[in-house]
Amino acid sequence: MQKQCDSNKVLKGGAPNNCRMRRRPRSMSSGGKMKKGIEGRSPIIGTFVAILALTLASGCTTDPCFGENTAQSMTPECLVSRNPDIDMVVVNGTTYERVTDGGAVTDTEPGGSIGTVRRTDVDDGFRDDDATKLPVGTELFSVPSSRTDILARTDAGYVRYRAMVEG
Incomplete structure:
Protein backbone atom coordinates (compact mmCIF):
# COMPACT_ATOMS: atom_id res chain seq x y z
CA MET A 1 0.00 0.00 0.00
CA LEU A 52 -18.37 -32.98 -18.69
CA ALA A 53 -19.25 -33.68 -15.06
CA LEU A 54 -22.97 -33.95 -15.86
CA THR A 55 -22.29 -36.30 -18.76
CA LEU A 56 -20.21 -38.60 -16.60
CA ALA A 57 -22.70 -38.48 -13.75
CA SER A 58 -25.62 -39.26 -16.05
CA GLY A 59 -24.28 -42.72 -16.81
CA CYS A 60 -22.52 -42.25 -20.12
CA THR A 61 -21.33 -45.69 -21.16
CA THR A 62 -19.79 -47.53 -24.06
CA ASP A 63 -21.54 -50.80 -23.23
CA PRO A 64 -23.49 -51.77 -26.38
CA CYS A 65 -26.03 -53.64 -24.25
CA PHE A 66 -26.75 -50.59 -22.09
CA GLY A 67 -30.31 -49.26 -22.25
CA GLU A 68 -33.54 -51.01 -22.86
CA ASN A 69 -35.50 -51.58 -26.03
CA THR A 70 -32.91 -50.30 -28.46
CA ALA A 71 -31.85 -52.25 -31.53
CA GLN A 72 -28.40 -52.92 -30.05
CA SER A 73 -29.68 -53.94 -26.62
CA MET A 74 -32.10 -56.46 -28.16
CA THR A 75 -29.41 -58.63 -29.75
CA PRO A 76 -29.36 -62.24 -28.53
CA GLU A 77 -25.93 -61.70 -26.96
CA CYS A 78 -27.16 -58.70 -24.94
CA LEU A 79 -30.33 -60.51 -23.86
CA VAL A 80 -28.29 -63.47 -22.60
CA SER A 81 -25.77 -61.19 -20.86
CA ARG A 82 -28.61 -59.55 -18.91
CA ASN A 83 -30.44 -62.82 -18.20
CA PRO A 84 -28.34 -65.99 -18.49
CA ASP A 85 -31.45 -68.17 -17.91
CA ILE A 86 -33.46 -66.71 -20.82
CA ASP A 87 -35.29 -69.25 -23.01
CA MET A 88 -35.07 -67.94 -26.56
CA VAL A 89 -34.58 -68.94 -30.16
CA VAL A 90 -33.37 -67.04 -33.25
CA VAL A 91 -35.35 -67.46 -36.48
CA ASN A 92 -34.70 -65.48 -39.69
CA GLY A 93 -32.67 -62.87 -37.80
CA THR A 94 -35.35 -62.27 -35.16
CA THR A 95 -34.96 -63.24 -31.53
CA TYR A 96 -37.99 -64.85 -29.87
CA GLU A 97 -38.40 -65.30 -26.11
CA ARG A 98 -40.58 -67.94 -24.52
CA VAL A 99 -43.91 -66.59 -23.29
CA THR A 100 -44.09 -67.60 -19.63
CA ASP A 101 -47.77 -66.87 -19.03
CA GLY A 102 -48.78 -70.51 -19.31
CA GLY A 103 -47.88 -74.02 -20.30
CA ALA A 104 -48.47 -75.63 -23.65
CA VAL A 105 -50.53 -73.71 -26.18
CA THR A 106 -53.95 -75.22 -26.84
CA ASP A 107 -55.84 -72.29 -28.36
CA THR A 108 -53.67 -71.73 -31.46
CA GLU A 109 -53.09 -73.93 -34.45
CA PRO A 110 -49.57 -73.87 -35.88
CA GLY A 111 -48.97 -72.54 -39.36
CA GLY A 112 -46.21 -73.65 -41.69
CA SER A 113 -42.81 -74.85 -40.57
CA ILE A 114 -40.25 -72.04 -40.31
CA GLY A 115 -37.22 -73.98 -39.10
CA THR A 116 -35.67 -76.52 -36.77
CA VAL A 117 -33.31 -75.82 -33.87
CA ARG A 118 -29.78 -76.66 -35.03
CA ARG A 119 -27.73 -75.60 -31.98
CA THR A 120 -28.66 -75.32 -28.32
CA ASP A 121 -27.11 -73.94 -25.12
CA VAL A 122 -25.79 -71.04 -27.20
CA ASP A 123 -24.74 -67.90 -25.34
CA ASP A 124 -22.64 -66.05 -27.92
CA GLY A 125 -22.30 -65.85 -31.69
CA PHE A 126 -25.97 -66.53 -32.38
CA ARG A 127 -27.12 -67.62 -35.85
CA ASP A 128 -30.50 -68.55 -37.26
CA ASP A 129 -32.08 -71.63 -35.65
CA ASP A 130 -29.95 -71.29 -32.47
CA ALA A 131 -31.64 -71.68 -29.08
CA THR A 132 -30.67 -71.30 -25.45
CA LYS A 133 -32.95 -74.02 -24.01
CA LEU A 134 -34.81 -75.84 -26.79
CA PRO A 135 -33.19 -79.15 -27.76
CA VAL A 136 -31.64 -79.67 -31.18
CA GLY A 137 -34.25 -80.92 -33.64
CA THR A 138 -37.19 -78.97 -32.12
CA GLU A 139 -39.50 -77.89 -34.94
CA LEU A 140 -40.59 -74.24 -35.14
CA PHE A 141 -43.86 -73.04 -36.69
CA SER A 142 -45.45 -69.74 -37.60
CA VAL A 143 -48.69 -68.57 -36.00
CA PRO A 144 -51.08 -67.46 -38.77
CA SER A 145 -52.96 -65.04 -36.51
CA SER A 146 -49.81 -63.29 -35.21
CA ARG A 147 -46.88 -61.39 -36.65
CA THR A 148 -44.88 -61.56 -33.41
CA ASP A 149 -45.37 -65.14 -32.20
CA ILE A 150 -44.04 -68.53 -33.24
CA LEU A 151 -44.61 -72.01 -31.81
CA ALA A 152 -42.10 -74.69 -30.87
CA ARG A 153 -43.26 -78.29 -30.82
CA THR A 154 -41.98 -79.92 -27.61
CA ASP A 155 -42.74 -83.23 -25.89
CA ALA A 156 -45.28 -81.35 -23.71
CA GLY A 157 -47.01 -79.76 -26.73
CA TYR A 158 -46.64 -76.44 -28.51
CA VAL A 159 -44.89 -73.62 -26.64
CA ARG A 160 -45.30 -69.96 -27.65
CA TYR A 161 -42.32 -67.65 -28.28
CA ARG A 162 -42.72 -63.91 -28.85
CA ALA A 163 -40.48 -61.65 -30.95
CA MET A 164 -38.21 -59.32 -28.97
CA VAL A 165 -38.57 -56.05 -30.82
CA GLU A 166 -37.27 -52.58 -30.01
CA GLY A 167 -39.75 -49.99 -28.99
Whole structure:
Protein backbone atom coordinates (compact mmCIF):
# COMPACT_ATOMS: atom_id res chain seq x y z
CA MET A 1 0.00 0.00 0.00
CA GLN A 2 1.18 3.44 -0.82
CA LYS A 3 0.01 6.83 0.34
CA GLN A 4 -0.51 9.43 -2.34
CA CYS A 5 -1.49 13.04 -1.96
CA ASP A 6 -3.49 15.22 -4.29
CA SER A 7 -0.26 16.61 -5.65
CA ASN A 8 0.56 13.12 -6.97
CA LYS A 9 3.71 12.91 -4.92
CA VAL A 10 4.24 9.58 -3.26
CA LEU A 11 5.11 10.02 0.38
CA LYS A 12 6.94 7.51 2.44
CA GLY A 13 5.90 7.08 6.00
CA GLY A 14 3.14 9.33 7.32
CA ALA A 15 1.02 11.46 5.03
CA PRO A 16 -0.86 14.69 5.69
CA ASN A 17 -4.67 14.53 6.28
CA ASN A 18 -5.43 15.67 2.73
CA CYS A 19 -3.89 12.46 1.33
CA ARG A 20 -5.80 9.26 0.72
CA MET A 21 -4.81 5.60 0.72
CA ARG A 22 -4.62 3.96 -2.66
CA ARG A 23 -4.38 0.23 -3.29
CA ARG A 24 -3.12 -1.53 -6.36
CA PRO A 25 -5.81 -3.97 -7.63
CA ARG A 26 -5.02 -7.58 -6.71
CA SER A 27 -5.60 -8.84 -10.23
CA MET A 28 -2.97 -6.55 -11.71
CA SER A 29 0.66 -7.61 -11.97
CA SER A 30 3.55 -5.22 -12.10
CA GLY A 31 3.18 -4.92 -15.88
CA GLY A 32 -0.48 -3.93 -15.75
CA LYS A 33 -1.74 -7.25 -17.18
CA MET A 34 -4.39 -9.44 -15.58
CA LYS A 35 -3.03 -12.18 -13.37
CA LYS A 36 -4.15 -15.69 -14.16
CA GLY A 37 -6.32 -16.99 -11.41
CA ILE A 38 -9.92 -17.88 -10.79
CA GLU A 39 -11.09 -14.35 -11.61
CA GLY A 40 -9.20 -14.32 -14.90
CA ARG A 41 -10.44 -17.63 -16.32
CA SER A 42 -12.82 -17.79 -19.19
CA PRO A 43 -16.42 -18.82 -18.41
CA ILE A 44 -16.18 -21.29 -21.31
CA ILE A 45 -13.82 -23.51 -19.34
CA GLY A 46 -16.21 -23.59 -16.38
CA THR A 47 -19.11 -24.43 -18.67
CA PHE A 48 -17.12 -27.22 -20.31
CA VAL A 49 -16.16 -28.72 -16.95
CA ALA A 50 -19.79 -28.60 -15.77
CA ILE A 51 -21.07 -30.31 -18.94
CA LEU A 52 -18.37 -32.98 -18.69
CA ALA A 53 -19.25 -33.68 -15.06
CA LEU A 54 -22.97 -33.95 -15.86
CA THR A 55 -22.29 -36.30 -18.76
CA LEU A 56 -20.21 -38.60 -16.60
CA ALA A 57 -22.70 -38.48 -13.75
CA SER A 58 -25.62 -39.26 -16.05
CA GLY A 59 -24.28 -42.72 -16.81
CA CYS A 60 -22.52 -42.25 -20.12
CA THR A 61 -21.33 -45.69 -21.16
CA THR A 62 -19.79 -47.53 -24.06
CA ASP A 63 -21.54 -50.80 -23.23
CA PRO A 64 -23.49 -51.77 -26.38
CA CYS A 65 -26.03 -53.64 -24.25
CA PHE A 66 -26.75 -50.59 -22.09
CA GLY A 67 -30.31 -49.26 -22.25
CA GLU A 68 -33.54 -51.01 -22.86
CA ASN A 69 -35.50 -51.58 -26.03
CA THR A 70 -32.91 -50.30 -28.46
CA ALA A 71 -31.85 -52.25 -31.53
CA GLN A 72 -28.40 -52.92 -30.05
CA SER A 73 -29.68 -53.94 -26.62
CA MET A 74 -32.10 -56.46 -28.16
CA THR A 75 -29.41 -58.63 -29.75
CA PRO A 76 -29.36 -62.24 -28.53
CA GLU A 77 -25.93 -61.70 -26.96
CA CYS A 78 -27.16 -58.70 -24.94
CA LEU A 79 -30.33 -60.51 -23.86
CA VAL A 80 -28.29 -63.47 -22.60
CA SER A 81 -25.77 -61.19 -20.86
CA ARG A 82 -28.61 -59.55 -18.91
CA ASN A 83 -30.44 -62.82 -18.20
CA PRO A 84 -28.34 -65.99 -18.49
CA ASP A 85 -31.45 -68.17 -17.91
CA ILE A 86 -33.46 -66.71 -20.82
CA ASP A 87 -35.29 -69.25 -23.01
CA MET A 88 -35.07 -67.94 -26.56
CA VAL A 89 -34.58 -68.94 -30.16
CA VAL A 90 -33.37 -67.04 -33.25
CA VAL A 91 -35.35 -67.46 -36.48
CA ASN A 92 -34.70 -65.48 -39.69
CA GLY A 93 -32.67 -62.87 -37.80
CA THR A 94 -35.35 -62.27 -35.16
CA THR A 95 -34.96 -63.24 -31.53
CA TYR A 96 -37.99 -64.85 -29.87
CA GLU A 97 -38.40 -65.30 -26.11
CA ARG A 98 -40.58 -67.94 -24.52
CA VAL A 99 -43.91 -66.59 -23.29
CA THR A 100 -44.09 -67.60 -19.63
CA ASP A 101 -47.77 -66.87 -19.03
CA GLY A 102 -48.78 -70.51 -19.31
CA GLY A 103 -47.88 -74.02 -20.30
CA ALA A 104 -48.47 -75.63 -23.65
CA VAL A 105 -50.53 -73.71 -26.18
CA THR A 106 -53.95 -75.22 -26.84
CA ASP A 107 -55.84 -72.29 -28.36
CA THR A 108 -53.67 -71.73 -31.46
CA GLU A 109 -53.09 -73.93 -34.45
CA PRO A 110 -49.57 -73.87 -35.88
CA GLY A 111 -48.97 -72.54 -39.36
CA GLY A 112 -46.21 -73.65 -41.69
CA SER A 113 -42.81 -74.85 -40.57
CA ILE A 114 -40.25 -72.04 -40.31
CA GLY A 115 -37.22 -73.98 -39.10
CA THR A 116 -35.67 -76.52 -36.77
CA VAL A 117 -33.31 -75.82 -33.87
CA ARG A 118 -29.78 -76.66 -35.03
CA ARG A 119 -27.73 -75.60 -31.98
CA THR A 120 -28.66 -75.32 -28.32
CA ASP A 121 -27.11 -73.94 -25.12
CA VAL A 122 -25.79 -71.04 -27.20
CA ASP A 123 -24.74 -67.90 -25.34
CA ASP A 124 -22.64 -66.05 -27.92
CA GLY A 125 -22.30 -65.85 -31.69
CA PHE A 126 -25.97 -66.53 -32.38
CA ARG A 127 -27.12 -67.62 -35.85
CA ASP A 128 -30.50 -68.55 -37.26
CA ASP A 129 -32.08 -71.63 -35.65
CA ASP A 130 -29.95 -71.29 -32.47
CA ALA A 131 -31.64 -71.68 -29.08
CA THR A 132 -30.67 -71.30 -25.45
CA LYS A 133 -32.95 -74.02 -24.01
CA LEU A 134 -34.81 -75.84 -26.79
CA PRO A 135 -33.19 -79.15 -27.76
CA VAL A 136 -31.64 -79.67 -31.18
CA GLY A 137 -34.25 -80.92 -33.64
CA THR A 138 -37.19 -78.97 -32.12
CA GLU A 139 -39.50 -77.89 -34.94
CA LEU A 140 -40.59 -74.24 -35.14
CA PHE A 141 -43.86 -73.04 -36.69
CA SER A 142 -45.45 -69.74 -37.60
CA VAL A 143 -48.69 -68.57 -36.00
CA PRO A 144 -51.08 -67.46 -38.77
CA SER A 145 -52.96 -65.04 -36.51
CA SER A 146 -49.81 -63.29 -35.21
CA ARG A 147 -46.88 -61.39 -36.65
CA THR A 148 -44.88 -61.56 -33.41
CA ASP A 149 -45.37 -65.14 -32.20
CA ILE A 150 -44.04 -68.53 -33.24
CA LEU A 151 -44.61 -72.01 -31.81
CA ALA A 152 -42.10 -74.69 -30.87
CA ARG A 153 -43.26 -78.29 -30.82
CA THR A 154 -41.98 -79.92 -27.61
CA ASP A 155 -42.74 -83.23 -25.89
CA ALA A 156 -45.28 -81.35 -23.71
CA GLY A 157 -47.01 -79.76 -26.73
CA TYR A 158 -46.64 -76.44 -28.51
CA VAL A 159 -44.89 -73.62 -26.64
CA ARG A 160 -45.30 -69.96 -27.65
CA TYR A 161 -42.32 -67.65 -28.28
CA ARG A 162 -42.72 -63.91 -28.85
CA ALA A 163 -40.48 -61.65 -30.95
CA MET A 164 -38.21 -59.32 -28.97
CA VAL A 165 -38.57 -56.05 -30.82
CA GLU A 166 -37.27 -52.58 -30.01
CA GLY A 167 -39.75 -49.99 -28.99
